[in-house]
Amino acid sequence: MVRTASASTSPGAPSGPTLAVVAREAGVSVPTASKVVNGREDVAPETRRRVTEALDRLGYVRRPRFDTTKPTRLVDLVVHSLDNSWSGAVLHGVEEAAYDADLDVVVSAALSRTRAGRPQRGWLDKLTARGSAGVLFNLAELTDSQYAWLEQHRIPFVMIDPVVEPPPEVVSVGAANWQGGVTATQHLLELGHERIAVIAGPRRRMCSSARVAGYRSALASAGVAHRPEYLRHGDFDESVAHRHTHELLDLPTPPTAVFVCSDRMALGVYQALAERGLRIPYDVSVVGFDDLPESRWTTPALTTVRQPLGEMAATALRLLVRMMDGEHPEGTRTELSTRLVPRASTASPPG
Amino acid sequence: MVRTASASTSPGAPSGPTLAVVAREAGVSVPTASKVVNGREDVAPETRRRVTEALDRLGYVRRPRFDTTKPTRLVDLVVHSLDNSWSGAVLHGVEEAAYDADLDVVVSAALSRTRAGRPQRGWLDKLTARGSAGVLFNLAELTDSQYAWLEQHRIPFVMIDPVVEPPPEVVSVGAANWQGGVTATQHLLELGHERIAVIAGPRRRMCSSARVAGYRSALASAGVAHRPEYLRHGDFDESVAHRHTHELLDLPTPPTAVFVCSDRMALGVYQALAERGLRIPYDVSVVGFDDLPESRWTTPALTTVRQPLGEMAATALRLLVRMMDGEHPEGTRTELSTRLVPRASTASPPG
Numbered sequence: 185m186v187r188t189a190s191a192s193t194s195p196g197a198p199s200g201p202t203l204a205v206v207a208r209e210a211g212v213s214v215p216t217a218s219k220v221v222n223g224r225e226d227v228a229p230e231t232r233r234r235v236t237e238a239l240d241r242l243g244y245v246r247r248p249r250f251d252t253t254k255p256t257r258l259v260d261l262v263v264h265s266l267d268n269s270w271s272g273a274v275l276h277g278v279e280e281a282a283y284d285a286d287l288d289v290v291v292s293a294a295l296s297r298t299r300a301g302r303p304q305r306g307w308l309d310k311l312t313a314r315g316s317a318g319v320l321f322n323l324a325e326l327t328d329s330q331y332a333w334l335e336q337h338r339i340p341f342v343m344i345d346p347v348v349e350p351p352p353e354v355v356s357v358g359a360a361n362w363q364g365g366v367t368a369t370q371h372l373l374e375l376g377h378e379r380i381a382v383i384a385g386p387r388r389r390m391c392s393s394a395r396v397a398g399y400r401s402a403l404a405s406a407g408v409a410h411r412p413e414y415l416r417h418g419d420f421d422e423s424v425a426h427r428h429t430h431e432l433l434d435l436p437t438p439p440t441a442v443f444v445c446s447d448r449m450a451l452g453v454y455q456a457l458a459e460r461g462l463r464i465p466y467d468v469s470v471v472g473f474d475d476l477p478e479s480r481w482t483t484p485a486l487t488t489v490r491q492p493l494g495e496m497a498a499t500a501l502r503l504l505v506r507m508m509d510g511e512h513p514e515g516t517r518t519e520l521s522t523r524l525v526p527r528a529s530t531a532s533p534p535g
Numbered sequence: 536m537v538r539t540a541s542a543s544t545s546p547g548a549p550s551g552p553t554l555a556v557v558a559r560e561a562g563v564s565v566p567t568a569s570k571v572v573n574g575r576e577d578v579a580p581e582t583r584r585r586v587t588e589a590l591d592r593l594g595y596v597r598r599p600r601f602d603t604t605k606p607t608r609l610v611d612l613v614v615h616s617l618d619n620s621w622s623g624a625v626l627h628g629v630e631e632a633a634y635d636a637d638l639d640v641v642v643s644a645a646l647s648r649t650r651a652g653r654p655q656r657g658w659l660d661k662l663t664a665r666g667s668a669g670v671l672f673n674l675a676e677l678t679d680s681q682y683a684w685l686e687q688h689r690i691p692f693v694m695i696d697p698v699v700e701p702p703p704e705v706v707s708v709g710a711a712n713w714q715g716g717v718t719a720t721q722h723l724l725e726l727g728h729e730r731i732a733v734i735a736g737p738r739r740r741m742c743s744s745a746r747v748a749g750y751r752s753a754l755a756s757a758g759v760a761h762r763p764e765y766l767r768h769g770d771f772d773e774s775v776a777h778r779h780t781h782e783l784l785d786l787p788t789p790p791t792a793v794f795v796c797s798d799r800m801a802l803g804v805y806q807a808l809a810e811r812g813l814r815i816p817y818d819v820s821v822v823g824f825d826d827l828p829e830s831r832w833t834t835p836a837l838t839t840v841r842q843p844l845g846e847m848a849a850t851a852l853r854l855l856v857r858m859m860d861g862e863h864p865e866g867t868r869t870e871l872s873t874r875l876v877p878r879a880s881t882a883s884p885p886g
Contacts, residue, residue, distance in 0.1 A: 267627035269620050276618035279644050291642045293630050302861060481802060481832035
């Protein structure tokens with residue numbers, strides 16, 4: 185028979201018999217009753233039945249407690265938002281690696297609730313209260329006071345893809361963004377494109393400037409001049425990319441290919457090109473960045489540069505575990521390589 | 536200055552001076568030193584500086600501890616997998632509601648690591664060890680032994696969109712799937728379609744049979760005969776839906792519209808129709824189910840039935856909190872309404 189918590193058996197309820205009373209009622213020793221309550225295997229079925237019945241009869245209330253002999257260590261994953269596939273990939277990687285390390289992961293979107301300069305109500309204090317063993321920050325830009333707080337409380341932390349260059353001592357994991365920019369641009373150059381535009385992310389975002397630098401390096405080493413009007417800065421979201429695309433197409437010499445620094449922005453490029461009646465890849469080639477699951481859903485499927493988000497997250501967790509064990513990683517910045525995922529949105533330039 | 540944990544300052548390290556030593560070194564009282572360590576505001580800057588310096592000089596190691604005066608309550612969200620936008624929406628809803636209830640959420644993909652019949656290594660035991668106050672299961676199908684374990688430990692739990700009908704006493708939250716099936720089918724009927732096929736999920740999935748029942752009810756009340764050959768059972772993934780679509784198009788009387796019981800399967804339908812050179816919506820209309828973020832990425836954008844996943848998850852969390860507080864919800868099954876999201880994949884039938 186299945187029961188859900190009711191007034192008489194809720195872990196929240198203040199009263200209830202002790203395990204000793206239950207044991208006496210069941211005619212077993214307290215250790216035996218305890219074994220049953222804690223789901224141990226080494227109890228005879230008949231004994232288990234008697235104890236379970238006694239637990240039911242007396243409405244025994246199990247007090248949530250921490251097994252101090254083998255405490256579960258908790259680590260925190262702190263993100264901005266959870267309802268996007270980027271966070272999903274990161275969380276997946278963290279959870280898998282945490283499982284292997286026998287850690288439990290507390291997930292919060294606390295970064296969406298921080299006011300510049302100081303943590304919101306309770307956020308950091310909760311970490312202390314809970315005795316969090318370490319923290320992973322995804323896409324975070326911490327304030328000095330937040331860094332100071334973490335230092336003061338000796339809570340090890342690792343940043344996954346920090347928004348801006350963190351202080352030199354901070355341990356972080358990211359993608360090889362510069363190399364990714366080179367890869368995407370070289371792919372277009374090899375297809376014969378020379379008029380290659382780039383729609384970047386925000387200027388201040390570290391990952392974006394690295395991708396643009398890779399784009400410029402690839403052009404330079406191919407001897408293709410960089411046209412300033414081909415460089416546009418977006419916000420990683422589609423609407424601004426959509427506007428930039430229309431402006432690029434209005435140039436006297438419009439580009440034949442666009443390297444877009446996020447898959448999400450590529451969606452805006454797709455929409456703008458469709459509005460102009462331009463076909464991808466026959467009229468214009470498009471390369472994205474991220475390889476989010478969504479990029480499979482576009483028509484044509486998006487050629488993009490894959491960031492190993494899950495692997496980045498797992499690496500960050502493993503670094504955090506080493507720090508929790510008192511080690512300090514050699515280098516503070518780990519970069520995992522990106523790779524081109526060729527799909528259907530790139531081809532040779534028209535004519 | 537920022538420091539990350541090093542050998543001398545790791546929470547994991549076994550040794551280190553006591554707070555008393557630090558206080559003496561800084562020439563302050565232990566309570567004052569404690570205030571600094573715990574990030575309290577009511578300490579003079581100069582005092583804080585002296586204590587912080589002493590902490591650094593002595594390599595004070597903060598022991599993770601649980602603030603018993605105000606313990607943080609933990610609830611568990613247990614899912615199958617995390618790297619999909621469905622889980623993202625659910626986690627988002629749970630996290631927001633948990634924040635409002637001042638609860639922390641431990642997320643695990645433990646359901647992907649359970650063997651039929653018995654929990655995998657440590658999964659349920661961890662909940663006890665940690666003193667989890669309650670559990671939310673997403674898309675779960677628990678075994679009798681798992682139900683029994685939860686009952687035995689008096690751990691309240693709520694199921695979000697259970698895979699199969701759970702035992703009557705189990706509290707669950709889902710979408711109004713029958714109504715969603717009616718809505719999708721009525722939309723197609725109103726556009727003038729009579730040859731409406733349905734690609735359902737697995738037969739045993741509760742949500743799928745409810746959607747198909749809604750489809751049949753809508754046809755019946757419109758006086759349109761149900762054609763058995765128009766009903767296909769998929770697995771909620773795209774490849775089987777892709778095959779079914781080709782088979783439907785090979786029928787002597789192929790359908791002019793397809794109601795697909797998941798957005799993911801709709802992607803397979805899109806691919807099959809493209810392979811036949813059929814245009815959506817002019818030749819065939821398609822309606823999905825879920826309204827995952829990905830559905831915005833298709834061309835044409837997918838008309839679908841929205842499940843309020845975030846709201847379902849938040850509702851489940853709030854129900855769980857009431858159960859943790861000793862209440863027992865009136866009804867054990869809560870259904871939140873679905874609604875049609877009309878986009879570009881539906882139109883009147885050709886000719």
